[in-house]
Amino acid sequence: MNGQELQKMAGDCTVGLPDVGVEHRFGPDWNVYKVRGKVFMLMTDMPGRPVVILKADPDDAVALREQHPDITPGYHMNKRHWITVEGGGTVDEKLVEELVIDSYRLVVGGLPKSEQPVDPHTYGRRV
Template identity: 70%
Template sequence: MDGETLLKTAADCADELPGADLEHPFGADWDVFKVRGKVFMLMTEVPGRPVVILKSDPGEALALREQYENITPGYHMNKKHWITLESGDAIEEQLVKELVTESYRLVVDGLPKSRQPVDPHTYGRGS
């Protein structure tokens, strides 16, 4: 998957998530996706390389970084809880969608129940 496709796939997926909003608090170069005011995805270019930055469970983040050379610790974020996704042959559309949805679920799970737009334990799991 090339960089442009990576960004479009991630943005299209985020746009479909209930309660997701796109903001630009850090300027036009940063697309920041939030749910109920909390960030779940950032997109930008790091010296010419399009990247998607996502929240991830620490254990899962470690496994993903070991499995994919194009997944690294979160750029300018807590390295334990965030990952950076770059384009590459091993990065497929389904993986991007799963990682975006999981990031969203993790953030929604941290919200008070009354502010959760979906049940984070069941949303997007095909149950």
């Protein structure tokens, strides 16, 4: 999948997520996805390459970067807690969906319990 397909797929994954909004506060080239005011996904173009930037558990982020050459440390973000995903051979639709939902759940889990739109421990988990 190429970068545009990656961004469309990631954006489509957010459609059913509760309380998600999109802003363009860094300019028209940045889509900033938030849940209850907290960022969980960003989309932009690094020079000539459309990317998706997602929050990730630090241990998972290391493993993902080791397994997928198309996943690198977060562009303009904390390199330990964020990853950048590019379109490429090792990134497929299932992985993109998992990464978007994981990022959403991580951010929801950091909200006060009374503000959490879903249970971050169970939401989106496949049984």
